Amino acid sequence: MLSRTRATTGDTRTFLGAIIRNPHQLGAIAPSSKAVARLAASVVPDTPGAVVVELGAGGGVISDAISDRLPPGGRQIAVELNDDMVHHLRGSRPWLEVIAGDAGDLGALLAKAGVTRADAIVSSLPWTLFDEAQQAHVLGEIASSLAPGGRFSTVTTLTVLPLPRFRRFRALLDRTFATVGTLGPVWHNVPPALVYTATLAAGERTTDNG
Template structure:
């Protein structure tokens, strides 16, 4: 409940950056995580963990030989993440800086990215910048998984973003609707 309040409060402060009124459900989190090639994955990065709704499942899935860290821009979420998930390595930075974060962490290539970013609330120039930064770290055939709310899909910015994903990645798969999420969502499973 405290997590739901936190994300709602942060949404009211900056709707275009937070983009969600409630944390993702475990059904959405598990479905997204099931997309990753866990057998071969060496490094996974989470974009925009917020209150850690997906991070807690990632922490359970990642094994000792695999590296996982998260990047969260909003400092208000960081203290809560550090308190609730002390084992989570999280950087209070923007995904725009993902290449330099990876360099610092001695990560050449990332095999999988789980994104919680509200892409369709971003201006196109920022979408472009963040996707370019993403491609600069994503391994060949690397995976990029990101969700979108069903009620927003008919809107022009969502249609534009889907087109942008198709132009950016070699394959883009759309999931069935995850009804057990507030609001219901789909996710895109993309491969470089």
């Protein structure tokens, strides 16, 4: 089994550099704090062998929090679109399965990795940068990739809550999942953030993507 040793030096520097080069791809001004990461990772189950997928892993702060909770025999996969972040994650966290790709192709990416379902999916995706159709498509990919009763979490900042695109996304959460809740806010995050959690109905998957 690969060691979980972390070479986290340079996480923030790499993340900020990627933002400067491609601000519309990452959609954040700073990495999530460890407190936010712990809240996001709270959906990781304790079932041995659980499969946990992270979308938009960035510099790896949430990846580390997921690793801390991952049960024995668990499988941790990170899907990341930004090339700089993919390279950084593979170098700093060799124990993490990093898939270079778009969350909009989640089902196909997981199938190629031999994953038929995920027990939990954790997201840092910039939902307000997606139009309504993109939001619906990506959330549909997430829901259809979860096992029945699977859990989802996504990090967002308080600054986006009034935006029409976020309100549409929030409505999609209610339409897609059986239950939706919030954790936080975490005021000392930059900017202040909270985490939405959602659970897929037990006994069924959903393919509703709006």
